[in-house]
Amino acid sequence: MTLLPRQPYCARYTSDGPVVGFAFDSQSGLHAFASDRVVPFRAYPNGLAFVPTGCDVYSSSERGGEYLTVRGALDDLQTAPFSDHVDCQAAALAVRIRGHMLKPSPGDALMLEEWSAALVDHARAAFAKPRDRQTKRLTGYRLKRLDDFIEAHLDENVTIGMMAAQLGMSEGAFSRCFRASTGKSPYAHVLDRRIARARDLLIGTSFDLAQIALAAGFSSHAHMTSVFRQRLGCVPSHFRAHP
Incomplete structure (x- = not known):
């Protein structure tokens, strides 16, 4: 962009x-x-x-x-x-x-990538014929394959391009099919997986918060704290003390 x-x-x-x-x-x-x-x-x-x-x-x-x-x-x-x-x-x-x-x-990064894919989708809709607008859904096998990939690379900078490549799809087609199949965007799904891993590490390990943030794929302790506030209504330290 x-x-x-x-x-x-x-x-x-x-x-x-x-x-x-x-x-x-x-x-x-x-x-x-x-x-x-x-x-x-x-x-x-x-x-x-x-x-x-x-x-x-x-x-x-x-x-x-x-x-x-x-x-x-x-x-x-x-x-x-x-x-x-x-x-x-x-x-x-x-x-x-x-x-x-x-x-x-x-x-x-992932959120901007998702927004750009959505912007492209609106451009696509400007000229697509009605039959072109029908969105296919991903099979359970492909969703499982994608989840395995995300879990294995969660501590990295997972992008829409990386996820789409795993399924041999373009970024735009992947984003459309993923939302149609799961009811949420790739960005929201990856964020859910990061939160889930961070929660497991907060409860099951003695790692410090900075280590947990990086292991769960957040860019920093501050980023993880911001996401926990927005999605869970508490900060990571409070969640650890009151799981």
């Missing part, structure tokens, strides 16, 4: 991978997509855009505007480029992503 600042720009390139974009501001200038014909454009705020692999792009603006790009998106589908698709839920996701990119906090 990249957050481009509000400034004048002039860009010409051939996309080496699919890109979903989101415009926070209105902007105007000149552009050409998959064509040598340069024409004036005016983009409105809160608009989704998509550039497929191999698309020739020219765009320039004397003013520019703040713009979010997510690369490697929609790799399981083919479509023509589009822009200015307004989606209120996508706008809310983009604002969350922007806020966390500007002011990151511990443990955000």
Whole structure:
């Protein structure tokens, strides 16, 4: 993901991978997509855009505007480029992503990855035919295989890309299927597993809190404390004393 600042720009390139974009501001200038014909454009705020692999792009603006790009998106589908698709839920996701990119906090990596996958899903829905919108579910065998992988790597930086690769799926398809199969997001599931391991270690070992946080995959003792407050209503030390 990249957050481009509000400034004048002039860009010409051939996309080496699919890109979903989101415009926070209105902007105007000149552009050409998959064509040598340069024409004036005016983009409105809160608009989704998509550039497929191999698309020739020219765009320039004397003013520019703040713009979010997510690369490697929609790799399981083919479509023509589009822009200015307004989606209120996508706008809310983009604002969350922007806020966390500007002011990151511990443990955000997987959550940001999940939000970016959700943003891509909204771009996908902008052009998908009704039959393409049907989401398949993961089999019990595949869910068990995924849980075994998560448990074995819980003390590492588990990403959506890693989980999707275990099942031979794209990140977007994996996120959709996982939510349809379990009723929760991959991020929430991994967080549940981290909490469960931390609780077991708090009760069953004499490890200090920093050791437990790292063993459960939290980025720090402070991160674990924050999650316990939000999800369990208490801090780890209190849970250890009153399991």
